[in-house]
Amino acid sequence: MEIITYYNNSWKLHRKHDLKVLYGYYIYCKNDTTMYVSYNSSKPSVPPSRIVYKGYNLVAINPSTNDYENYNGKVKLSDYILSINNTWIQILDAGGYIYTRNDNISNVYLEPYNIYWLAMSNKDELMGRNVH
Amino acid sequence: MLKKIILIFSFIFLISTVYSASAPVLPASYYGTVNVEGGGVLNNVKLVAKINGEVRGSIIVKDNKFGGPSYSEEKLKIDGTQEDNGKTVEFYIGNYKSKETVIWKSGDVKELSLTFPRNVLYCKNSSYNNTSTNNSSNENNNNEKTASVQTTTIITYPDVAKDIKSEKIKEIVHNAKLIIGSEIDNNLSAKCLKNTTELINQPLEITEDCILVGGPVANPLAKKYLYDFKIKVTNDYPGANKGVIEKQIINGHTVILLAGSDRYGTKAAVEYFKTLDDIPSEPIFVEWKDGKAVKIEKP
Incomplete structure (x- = not known):
C-alpha cells in the first residue's frame, strides 16, 4: 500500500496515519478495500488552510454544512478560490476537465472529497471551509 | 526590433x-x-x-x-x-x-x-x-x-571476522593476503581473523600486502623476513603466551606480523589486532592472559 501526495512541486510519500483537509492524496492498494475516514472534531477548531505553491498543487475539497444544505455537498468553484483569487490559474479534475480563471465559473461546482490539480502563478494560502 | x-x-x-x-x-x-x-x-x-x-x-x-x-x-x-x-x-x-x-x-x-x-x-x-x-x-x-x-556507507566484508572493531582494520584484513605456516595457527588464531588463508611450507617472495600469522618457527615467511622487523620474535622472546604486533614495508608492500613465542602468544597478537583502530606505527606487545589478549609493556 502507498499513500502519496504532491507538495511544493514534488511527490511526497505520506507515511503517517493522518490525512489533512485540503490536501489531495493518491492511495495505492493491491486489492479493493474499504477505507474508513473520520474527522477528529471533538474540539472547536480554526477552519483549515494550507499553503499552495507556484505551479501545480494537489488539493481536495471539504464541503461546509451549508454546501450540503444548498448543493448536495458540492462546493462552488468561485467560493473555493476566493482566498486565492489573484493567484490561481486553473483547476483540473481527475476526469481531465479544466476550468481557468478566464472561464465563466459561476456555475461550476467541485465534488466533495475529490482531488483536483490547482495551478498557481504564485505562492498563496488557500482557506478551507469549516470541517463537516 | x-x-x-x-x-x-x-x-x-x-x-x-x-x-x-x-x-x-x-x-x-x-x-x-x-x-x-x-x-x-x-x-x-x-x-x-x-x-x-x-x-x-x-x-x-x-x-x-x-x-x-x-x-x-x-x-x-x-x-x-x-x-x-x-x-x-x-x-x-x-x-x-x-x-x-x-x-x-x-x-x-x-x-x-x-x-x-x-x-x-x-x-x-x-x-x-x-x-x-x-x-x-x-x-x-x-x-x-x-x-x-x-x-x-559501511561495506560488509564477508571474509573477515565480524568482531573486528574498526572498519579500517576490516578493510586492511580484507585486502591483505593472510599467510600462515601451520594449521594449528590457522585453527587457533588466523581463522578468527579471516576465513581465507594461504598455508605455506616454504618462504615465498612478498608481492602484495599481507598479514603473517605465526612466529619464525611456524611461519616460513616470518622466518625469512624476521630481520626486517623491529622486534625479532623467537621461542624465548617476548616470552611464554606473549606476542607482538608490528608492521614493516617489504618490497613496497605493507606486511603485518602477528606472531608470538608460542601459539597463545600468536593468538594474543591476532585477537588484540582486532581491537585496534589502525595499524600501529610502533610494535605492540601483548599477552594471552585469563582467556583474553591484553597489551603489555615491552618485556
Whole structure:
C-alpha cells in the first residue's frame, strides 16, 4: 500500500496515519478495500488552510454544512478560490476537465472529497471551509 | 526590433514556466530485496535508480532490503513524465548494475528482487553526501527547508571476522593476503581473523600486502623476513603466551606480523589486532592472559 501526495512541486510519500483537509492524496492498494475516514472534531477548531505553491498543487475539497444544505455537498468553484483569487490559474479534475480563471465559473461546482490539480502563478494560502 | 522579439520570447518563456500544460504524473515506487551473487550482506549502501543514465531516485539499503510494502515504510520513488512511460529503469550500487531492470510506468508500486555481482561488496564508496528533500510528507513544514542528510556507507566484508572493531582494520584484513605456516595457527588464531588463508611450507617472495600469522618457527615467511622487523620474535622472546604486533614495508608492500613465542602468544597478537583502530606505527606487545589478549609493556 502507498499513500502519496504532491507538495511544493514534488511527490511526497505520506507515511503517517493522518490525512489533512485540503490536501489531495493518491492511495495505492493491491486489492479493493474499504477505507474508513473520520474527522477528529471533538474540539472547536480554526477552519483549515494550507499553503499552495507556484505551479501545480494537489488539493481536495471539504464541503461546509451549508454546501450540503444548498448543493448536495458540492462546493462552488468561485467560493473555493476566493482566498486565492489573484493567484490561481486553473483547476483540473481527475476526469481531465479544466476550468481557468478566464472561464465563466459561476456555475461550476467541485465534488466533495475529490482531488483536483490547482495551478498557481504564485505562492498563496488557500482557506478551507469549516470541517463537516 | 530584435530586442523586442527577444523580449516577447522571454515573456512567453516566463509564462510557460509558470505551469506546464499537463499536471504532474504519478511517480513509480519500488521496494524489495537486494541479493549478492554468492551471498553477502549489504547494509547502509545507496541504491540508485537511473533512466537513460540520469539519476531519478535513490534509497538506502539496509540488511539487503530497501523500503517495504506498507504505506508507513519508505520506497524508492522514481519521478517521471508521460514520456518516461515504457522506458527502462536501471539500478546501481556504486558502479555496479543489477541484473534486473524494470519498465517505468506512472503509478506503479512494485516489489523487486535485484541481483548484484559479488564485487559490489567491495565497492569503495566509503562515504557520500546526499542533499535531498525528506522523502516523507512534510506538508506542515512551511519553511521549505532542504534537509541535509549525511550517510556513511559501511561495506560488509564477508571474509573477515565480524568482531573486528574498526572498519579500517576490516578493510586492511580484507585486502591483505593472510599467510600462515601451520594449521594449528590457522585453527587457533588466523581463522578468527579471516576465513581465507594461504598455508605455506616454504618462504615465498612478498608481492602484495599481507598479514603473517605465526612466529619464525611456524611461519616460513616470518622466518625469512624476521630481520626486517623491529622486534625479532623467537621461542624465548617476548616470552611464554606473549606476542607482538608490528608492521614493516617489504618490497613496497605493507606486511603485518602477528606472531608470538608460542601459539597463545600468536593468538594474543591476532585477537588484540582486532581491537585496534589502525595499524600501529610502533610494535605492540601483548599477552594471552585469563582467556583474553591484553597489551603489555615491552618485556
